Amino acid sequence: MTPTPREALLRAAVEAMLDPQALVEAVRDDGGRIVDFVFWEVNPAACAYLRRPEADLLGAPLAEVLPDLAGSGLLAQYVHAMETGEPLDVENFPYISGRYRTVRRFDVRARRASADWLSMVWRDVTDRHRAQQFASIEFSEAARDLVRLGSDALLDPLVLLEAVPDSEGRIVDFVYREVNQAACDYLWLSRGVLIGRGLLEMSPGVAQAGLFADYVRCVKTGEPVVIDDLTYDNEILVDTRRYDVRATRATASSISLTWRDVTERYLSAQRIVASEQNYRLIAENVGDTVCHVRDGRFAWVSPSVSGVLGGSPDYWAGRQLQEIIPPDDRPAFSHIVKTVAGGGVVNQ
Numbered sequence: 001m002t003p004t005p006r007e008a009l010l011r012a013a014v015e016a017m018l019d020p021q022a023l024v025e026a027v028r029d030d031g032g033r034i035v036d037f038v039f040w041e042v043n044p045a046a047c048a049y050l051r052r053p054e055a056d057l058l059g060a061p062l063a064e065v066l067p068d069l070a071g072s073g074l075l076a077q078y079v080h081a082m083e084t085g086e087p088l089d090v091e092n093f094p095y096i097s098g099r100y101r102t103v104r105r106f107d108v109r110a111r112r113a114s115a116d117w118l119s120m121v122w123r124d125v126t127d128r129h130r131a132q133q134f135a136s137i138e139f140s141e142a143a144r145d146l147v148r149l150g151s152d153a154l155l156d157p158l159v160l161l162e163a164v165p166d167s168e169g170r171i172v173d174f175v176y177r178e179v180n181q182a183a184c185d186y187l188w189l190s191r192g193v194l195i196g197r198g199l200l201e202m203s204p205g206v207a208q209a210g211l212f213a214d215y216v217r218c219v220k221t222g223e224p225v226v227i228d229d230l231t232y233d234n235e236i237l238v239d240t241r242r243y244d245v246r247a248t249r250a251t252a253s254s255i256s257l258t259w260r261d262v263t264e265r266y267l268s269a270q271r272i273v274a275s276e277q278n279y280r281l282i283a284e285n286v287g288d289t290v291c292h293v294r295d296g297r298f299a300w301v302s303p304s305v306s307g308v309l310g311g312s313p314d315y316w317a318g319r320q321l322q323e324i325i326p327p328d329d330r331p332a333f334s335h336i337v338k339t340v341a342g343g344g345v346v347n348q
Contacts, residue, residue: 019123022041022042022043023041023117024039024118026082026116034082037078039057039059042057050065062075068096073167156260159178160177160178160179161255161256162175163219173200175197175199176199179195188236203234205232219253230242242261243261246259
């Protein structure tokens with residue numbers, strides 16, 4: 001059937017829209033209740049935004065294409081608009097993607113087209129929201145610059161994270177509100193890239209590591225976060241690192257977060273442990289008695305001490321070295337100790 005000029009005009013207008021638009025049909029259960037919608041018509045902008053061709057979308061259930069729609073509460077609002085005929089107009093709606101652990105913001109419009117069809121339009125306003133958040137910082141430009149200069153003098157990374165609540169007030173993400181130069185240098189990202197970005201978008205692993213829950217608790221209770229030697233698979237650096245982490249509540253809805261990469265400290269400690277284990281393995285399997293003395297006391301002695309001095313290694317641990325040195329030999333022994341302490345070698 002040839003479309004009328006009005007129908008042709010409307011279709012051309014829809015296809016030329018920059019915003020995604022879709023016509024969906026209600027899916028009802030045996031009791032007549034709406035439980036889902038299926039795509040009936042979509043414009044090119046909708047296909048581009050959802051990253052699926054028109055052939056894949058037509059006939060597809062809304063719950064399949066957007067699995068987090070029900071949990072966000074938006075599906076219930078679509079059903080209400082369909083059942084009552086009331087227009088749906090939502091601004092700055094937070095939509096949480098469980099698949100990607102990101103939060104996007106949308107302006108949403110929906111109108112009932114018939115008893116079974118609903119027309120919906122949406123616009124992603126996440127960037128607008130981030131810009132508004134940053135612009136709403138209570139500091140003046142001069143004060144902000146002063147704070148930034150002070151934080152830039154720190155050697156450790158420091159960031160200010162602002163909590164992102166959902167429609168029920170639950171914190172579902174944090175956004176970077178301010179970063180110092182050390183944070184930019186460590187993450188290899190500029191301030192322009194970090195400011196306004198979501199924490200879970202940049203580092204989704206903080207949820208699995210338990211850090212996200214710690215940060216939420218810090219905002220709600222004021223309890224600081226103090227974590228040492230945390231193992232974390234850093235998504236930005238694409239490397240497993242170890243961190244000391246500190247976070248404190250900065251305002252009623254933000255935290256100040258700093259971290260220190262202690263990977264080299266950890267690896268050095270591991271090398272020392274391995275070295276000591278090798279040393280003990282050798283010392284415990286030689287016939288001579290080997291002693292480790294610290295501050296004039298036995299810190300460790302090899303098992304062969306039992307045959308030379310009597311008593312177990314545990315007996316001698318912590319005892320004064322002077323106990324086994326005859327009084328007449330102590331001046332000469334003190335000279336030996338000073339020589340060794342100075343880096344010399346004594347063979348007797």
